């Protein structure tokens with residue numbers, strides 16, 4: 001079953017049509033890149049899939065559960081890292097994770113166990129008693145990934161999480177999330193950075209609220225560089 005299935009999704013924000021007739025699906029264990037220039041509609045799409053906005057038209061299902069009709073099981077299998085950091089800077093790393101765990105109904109034992117696992121895998125376990133305010137930008141992002149995985153979601157959405165990180169920090173975060181797909185996690189990785197894409201990735205190019213490409217990245221770049229193909233799709237005549 002697909003982790004995500006979106007059919008004919010359209011949504012306006014104010015007078016602006018942010019998404020027009022978007023359809024796409026993400027298979028289990030797939031790393032799918034949602035690529036689009038600034039203002040393409042990536043964050044709007046993430047907001048609709050995570051239930052922050054109610055879609056005006058169309059259908060969104062997570063592992064077969066409609067976000068509109070069946071939100072609890074749909075959202076239970078979803079982990080999210082939003083574009084804007086959402087950690088509480090005045091709480092410690094552990095306190096931030098414990099708060100998230102309680103929202104998801106995890107027992108204290110489960111919360112401690114999975115927090116240790118994820119923080120260690122992301123190499124921030126040494127900072128668990130520190131206030132988030134004292135962490136670097138890259139460490140905060142890693143804590144956000146750990147938090148998003150705490151309730152064992154099967155589908156992870158990451159919206160431009162590498163913004164502001166240095167080259168090594170970006171690569172590290174990306175490699176970690178990619179490695180989770182090998183374990184069966186499905187990932188939607190929203191970005192405008194072409195160098196985060198690998199040839200075998202599933203790629204959805206969004207431009208002005210519409211899907212302009214949906215397929216393997218290597219197929220888009222078969223006749224040209226990925227950058228040239230992307231600019232052609234998203235340029236003035238794209």
Ligand SMILES: Nc1ncnc2c1ncn2[C@@H]1O[C@H](COP(=O)(O)OP(=O)(O)OP(=O)(O)O)[C@@H](O)[C@H]1O
Nearest residue numbers: 013014016018036037038039040041042043044045
């Ligand atoms: N709250 C809002 N009210 C009105 N228009 C909005 C609102 N939020 C976003 N928009 C508009 O919707 C369109 C899509 O914005 P969105 O933030 O989804 O794009 P994005 O692809 O995530 O961009 P970026 O890469 O810059 O974060 C843009 O034209 C934006 O100006």
